[in-house]
Amino acid sequence: MTSADKLFARAVDVMPGGNTRSTLFVEPHPPYAVAGAGAFVVDSAGHRTIDCNNNYTALIHGHADPEILAAASDAAAKGTAFGLPTSYEVDMAELLSARTGMQKWRFCNSGTEAVMMLIRGARAHTGRDLVVRFDGSYHGTYDGVVSPGASGVPAGVADASIVLPQDDVEALDAAMQALGDRVAVVLLDLMPNRAGLRPVSSEFASAARRLTHEHGALLAIDEVITFRLGGGGLHQTYEITPDLVSLGKVIGGGFPVGAVGGRADVLDAFSPLGDGPVAWGGTFSANPVTMAAGLTAIRRYDESDIAVLNAKGDGLRGRLVDAGLAVNGRGSLLRLVVEDAKTTWWRLYEAGVLAGTNGLLALSTVMTDEDVDLIANRVISALDGA
Ligand SMILES: Cc1ncc(COP(=O)(O)O)c(C=O)c1O
Missing domain, CATH: 3.90.1150.10 (Aspartate Aminotransferase, domain 1)
Structure with a gap:
């Protein structure tokens, strides 16, 4: 053995x-x-x-990068997690805003959690339930984004999303004509790994932007994997401006991470100032070790x-x-x-x-x-x- x-x-x-x-x-x-x-x-x-x-x-940056390790251990030596915010999360939100153009940010500990948070925010902002997504795209393991009929997922949750074929402008157009006024968000990965890692056509990405505008729905780009391909993510290469993005993976410098960025008025659904309707915690969200490591990794990229x-x-x-x-x-x-x-x-x-x-x-x-x-x-x- x-x-x-x-x-x-x-x-x-x-x-x-x-x-x-x-x-x-x-x-x-x-x-x-x-x-x-x-x-x-x-x-x-x-x-x-x-x-x-x-x-x-x-x-x-591969394994055990000395600069990332030093940043993480410096942060950890001062305390690994607090019941208070730290300056690191502000630095990270500023860095990501500068890179992506997204105005506001919230942090969490995985891409799965980022997509959960993104969908909650989109529904709260629009007052609509439906999520449109695309066959074979993986957005983590949250009930609302796995295959309809997947074991353990209540029918009611599966019914709150529509799964359309990849890269099919006509199918998206038809779905939006039929149900667009009930769609909170169209969730799109521009190069979905599990669906084959083929970039979607720019016609399709532009149609998703145009149709969401026309029907008062939000466009979210899941950049958990694709963020590494461009300074602000792959959506910049397609020259489209989404309302929301989900990030994860590389922005944690090797530590657990997730993030949602977006338009200020959409992300304000989470604001405890004013009347933001969504309360969302996370004991280890934006923890200083992840943020310090991620800042070092992304500044060097x-x-x-x-x-x-x-x-x-x-x-x-x-x-x-x-x-x-x-x-x-x-x-x-x-x-x-x-x-x-x-x-x-x-x-x-x-x-x-x-x-x-x-x-x-x-x-x-x-x-x-x-x-x-x-x-x-x-x-x-x-x-x-x-
Ligand atoms: C596009 C996309 N979204 C979300 C996720 C989920 O991220 P995590 O594994 O950090 O929960 C993944 C994971 O591979 C992903 O590729």
């Missing part, structure tokens, strides 16, 4: 299926990480992989850093495609299109590449050109003939 087998045997006794994150499960069981440094991770068997998973795209990283991703995609592989995505986010995700994941892992369980690859700024060559060579040799 390997050390990972032993850990998993203990895990199944105390966790369902030995698992706490469905996303990262691979049969028979995943390896156990022991340490990460820069672009590499070592598991409990001593196997070293180049990390193209980066905690499902969240680790923009400006337009030119983003351009360099995206170019590395585009170069890698080109090499993989030239080698005959099917690869979707854009910039630093890639997705290998494969038939058998489990076999592919293990082949990559054994070849020394840690990918997402669906073939997702996310680059980090610590990866050198040599590292990118290494990834290309390992992926190509692992999947040769697959």
Whole structure:
């Protein structure tokens, strides 16, 4: 029995299926990480992989970045969480406003929670119930955004959302003509990972903006994954201004995080000043350790850093495609299109590449050109003939 087998045997006794994150499960069981440094991770068997998973795209500067660690430990040394706000959250809200143009911010601890908060705020602001979203897009595990009919989700909750085909202007138009006056928010991921990591067309993004305006609904862009692709997120590349955005992952510098940004009058639904109707707590929301780490990570990820990283991703995609592989995505986010995700994941892992369980690859700024060559060579040799 390997050390990972032993850990998993203990895990199944105390966790369902030995698992706490469905996303990262691979049969028979995943390896156990022991340490990460820069672009590499070592598991409990001593196997070293180049990390193209980066905690499902969240680790923009790789592992144990010294500056981020110093910022987090400085903050932690002064107290990890308070029953008072701190200056860090103000700094973070200012930074995100400057980057995205969104006027107001609220923080939480995951992308799932950000989407929950976004939907509550949209419903409170519009006085409407319906959420329009798109088939195959993943917005976290909140009842209201998982597949209609998913186990454990009450029918009433599923009925409060409409799921439309991806990138289909006609279907969106028809739904808005029929039900637009009941729609609180159209929730759109511009490059949905689970739906294949294909960017939506700019016609579709513009139609979503126009139709929401016409029907008095809000447009929310879920940038939990795509924020890393541009200084203020992917919506800027599409030249659309949403009413709301949800963020997470990279803005926490490796610590748990979520955020909702938006138009001041919409976000004021949460304001305890005036008559904001929504009370929303969160014991660890905007905690100083996350905020300090996230500020350091995002300040060090400006337009030119983003351009360099995206170019590395585009170069890698080109090499993989030239080698005959099917690869979707854009910039630093890639997705290998494969038939058998489990076999592919293990082949990559054994070849020394840690990918997402669906073939997702996310680059980090610590990866050198040599590292990118290494990834290309390992992926190509692992999947040769697959
Ligand atoms: C687009 C999108 N929204 C929301 C989420 C949920 O974020 P979290 O896993 O932090 O709850 C994810 C997670 O991958 C995501 O990709």
